[in-house]
Amino acid sequence: MAQVAKQDKKAKETKVEEIEETVMEETTAEESATEEQTADETETLKEKNKELEDKLLRQMAEFDNFRKRTLKEKEEIGAVAKTKCISELLPVVDNFERALQAECGDADFKKGVEMIFTSLKDTLGKMGVEEIEAEGQAFDPELHYAVSRIEDETLGENIVANVLQKGYKMGEKVIRHAMVAVANP
Template sequence: MEDNMKNSAEEIEREEQTPPAGAEEAAPPEEAAEAEDKKEEKKGWREKLKKEDPREAELKKLQEDYTALNDKYLRLMAEYDNFRKRSQRERDALYPEATAAAVSGFLTVVDNFERALAAECSDPEYKKGTELTYKSLLEALGRLKVEAFGEPGESFDPNCHNAVMHIEDESLEPGTIAEVFQRGYRLGERVIRHAMVKVAN
């Protein structure tokens, strides 16, 4: 049927392009009116043939809907990816802070163990138990990637050490740590507690 409609449209266009016989001579009024009616009828056919097929209109609408939904999906995926990356950055920044805050509460316990081990003890079994407990505490800090610093002989660094005393000692280079009163601890590059030291001038 579509072929018949196409052929009809082509015939109509050919007839319109071909001038009628005797066009040079003036046509009678009845014939002119009839020719005008035929022209209008052909024009109507042409408009009818030019009308869009309902299936094509539906397909076009479906394609537009698909494009709109696909754009919405891509935007949603981009927003989710940005949210995921931002959340990961926040977690990465929060973890060291939370770990440092928790560890700082245990550092006084570590200090007390060190004082206990430095004191005289008449019971070797008690001392051995204290040493094992201290060792397990340091291992727990090591698993959290917390490390101690501040030993005699190290160079003084104001970013890591807190100088509470200065001494004149010719046997030590200026700026060398002579004594450590309290060791410092850090988590990666973050200093949890500065080492309290005595520094040679």
């Protein structure tokens, strides 16, 4: 009996050791699975983070392009509006020039008209409006609009002989071409 009890005890100890080994193996397997799952989750999170960073960079670039495009459009609209306004004022300038050329018996009235005209010209000058030099210059279709031809031996070929209506430009943009008579075309 003592021997049977020893064998039972040894069998129980062996069984306990087997159970402990199984539990250890299962724990190790679970830990490995958890580590793999954590590694997979980490990799997934890294990929997601990279996608979000890429999306953010694209959104920032898109917004920057939108801002630049909007600013450019705003400047273009401002320039067009300024040009349109000035082109509407040019007939007023022409009328002032005609008024100053007309005979006037009242010197004070004429001086007042001259002052208004000077003020208007100064204001246009501050806005960057310049008169196009035409008379005596070579004909330039970019600046001049030829409405007649004149034969004049004292002038060279394709020289502006007479300005019928002044032209104006703002920077390099022509607001109104000068109407001219061209000599010896």
